[in-house]
Amino acid sequence: MVIVFALVALAVLAVVAVLHWYVWRRLVRDTTRGPGPARRAGTAVFVAGPVLMVAALVAERSGAPFALQRALAWPGFLWMALALYLLLAVVAGEAVRPLLRRFPVRRARAAAPVPEPETVPAGEPADGPGPDARAPAHGPGPDGPERAEAPGPTRRLFVSRVVAGAAATTAVATVGLGTHGVLRGPRVKRVTVPLARLPRAAHGFRIAVVSDIHLGPxxxxxxxxxxxxxxxxxxxxxxxxxGDLVDGSVKDLGPAAAPLAGLTARHGAYFVTGNHEYFSGAEQWVEEVRTLGLHPLQNARTELPHFDLAGVNDLQGESEGQGPDFDRALDGRDPARACVLLAHQPVQIHEAVRHGVDLQLSGHTHGGQLWPGSLIAAAANPTVAGLDRYGDTQLYVSRGAGAWGPPTRVGAPSDVTVIELAAARA
Incomplete structure (x- = not known):
């Protein structure tokens, strides 16, 4: 198993190296005339960037000292996002490159000295110099070119610089805006969800759904x-x-999570684990959030005044013998009462349908986080973001409040969703 993991890791690193070489070639080698300060600086960036990226990933997953994780995280994870959009922009530039080559490139020209009329020295025949006279040394003869071209960029170099400049500008702007969007905090999204079994007394009940905060370095x-x-x-x-509240231990991130004690709602705050909790010490975090005033639902159910609220563990918990148990959470409840289920991953919807759940609230996908990640997320999840229906069960998937890896989102803005429940016959 270890050998297989090592081979897969080497294959991934090889692909990453080849892609970085391709982008370096287009942005650095093809835009410089030869070895020099500019090429050396660009090469240094394309060596340091992936090294820091891999180091940040390894430090986070290996539980390295938190100070080291923080030092590596910002440059390493931002490079991950920047490298992605540099690659996409360079690939897009390949389509533009042939068109640009059709435009003429005006080169700077330096005027050569214009030959002055030759004077005939005294004593020489008026019809021209003697047979030993030499051609004037100051310029070409009358049949030669009048101007000599000064060195200028070749057409290939000109096109490479235009495409590289546009690609770099686009990538940096995309990552900058996407990072600003995360750091300013999630925006509020409001969705109304009618439930057939919800009584009129609960019409307008509001549930604030927050997922994937990803507190970390x-x-x-x-x-x-x-x-x-x-x-x-x-x-x-x-x-x-x-789920996915944290990426790290209680020891390192306990102070970061402390503000959660300030969450306020009439019927309280509830918590279920995500896959990242099981990378970070799930049992310790369940106890920590309990001390902060949140109510963990570990394959459990509670009866609220007008409907049941249930929660199941994340699928990753199976690796520790703490996986989801829908029977424990949902069996024996009153079938006349509406049921809302908290489950981190959207793929758990099929069990929810089998158990007659009215509404499942999930996260996990980040909405793809970095486009075109939404295409990959769509292949792995029944719903990537928003409200969907599966039989008599509805599924709402939040894009999440934070971000994993790069603190950047593109095409998938972060959100806190307020679900307003509606009685079908209100």
């Missing part, structure tokens, strides 16, 4: 406070934190 305490303020400003009746 990049997003810390100030980000957690921003999320808490956003959630509380919606004045929800209930708060559902549906």
């Amino acid at each position: 990049v997003l810390g305490r100030s980000f957690a406070q921003r999320v808490v303020d956003t959630v509380n400003a919606t004045q929800p009746d209930l708060i559902a934190v549906v």
Whole structure:
């Protein structure tokens, strides 16, 4: 098993290296005349970037000292996003390159000295110099070119520089805007969901859904406070934190998660584990969020005044013998009451349908986070983001409040969703 993992890791690193070489070639080698300061600087960036990226990933997963994780995370994870969009922009530039080659490139020209009329020295025949006279040394003869071209960029170099400049500008702007969008905090999204079994008394009940906060070496305490303020400003009746709260241990991230104690809702705040909790010490985090005032639902159910609220563990918990148990969470309940289920991954919807759940609230996908990641997420999940229906069960998938890896989102803005439940016969 270890050998297989090592071979897969080497294959991935080889692909990453080849793709970086391709982008380096287009952005650095093809835009410089030869070895020099510009090429050396560009090469240094394309060596340091992937090294820092791999180091950041290894440090996070290996539990390296938190100070080291923080030092590596910003440059390493931002390079991950930048490298992706540099690659996409360079590939797009390949389609533009042949068109640009059709445009003429004007080269700078330096005027050669214009020959002055020759004077005839005294004593020489008026019809011209003697047979030993030499051609004037100051310029070409009358049949030669009048101007000599000065060195200028070749057509290939000109096109390479235009395409590279556009690609770099596009990639940097994309990553910059996407990072700003994450750091400013999630925006509120409101969705109305009618439930057939919801009584009229519960019409308008509001659940604030927040997922995938991903507190870690990049997003810390100030980000957690921003999320808490956003959630509380919606004045929800209930708060559902549906997994992937953290990327790290309680020891390292306990202070970052402390603002969650400020979450306020009339019927409380509830929590279920995500896959990243099982990379970070799930049992410790379940106890930690309990001390912060959240109610963990570990394959459990609670009866609220007008409907049942249930929660199941994430699928990753199976690796520790703590996987989801739908029978334990949902069997024996009153079938006349509506049921809302908290489950981190959308793929758990099929079990929810089998158990007659009315609404499942999930996260996990980040909406793809970095386009075209949404295409990959769509291949692995029944729903990537938003509200969908499976039989008599509805599924809502939040894009999440934070970000994993690069603190960047493109085409998948972060959100806190307020689900307003509606009685079908209100």
